[in-house]
Amino acid sequence: FLSWRKALAQGRAPSVSADRLRLLRMIIHLELVGVVVIILMAALMAKGIGLML
Numbered sequence: 001f002l003s004w005r006k007a008l009a010q011g012r013a014p015s016v017s018a019d020r021l022r023l024l025r026m027i028i029h030l031e032l033v034g035v036v037v038i039i040l041m042a043a044l045m046a047k048g049i050g051l052m053l
Contacts, residue, residue: 004014044050
């Protein structure tokens with residue numbers, strides 16, 4: 001994303017190759033999955049699931 005700054009400052013859309021776009025989409029999807037997992041784990045922790053007594 002940092003490499004897009006020059007094009008964006010000039011008011012142009014950044015040019016992204018198909019391979020780079022596929023990689024960016026995969027990274028964003030993995031980040032979204034990570035956020036969902038964190039929220040799920042927080043909810044389970046709040047209910048005490050997984051607590052070993």
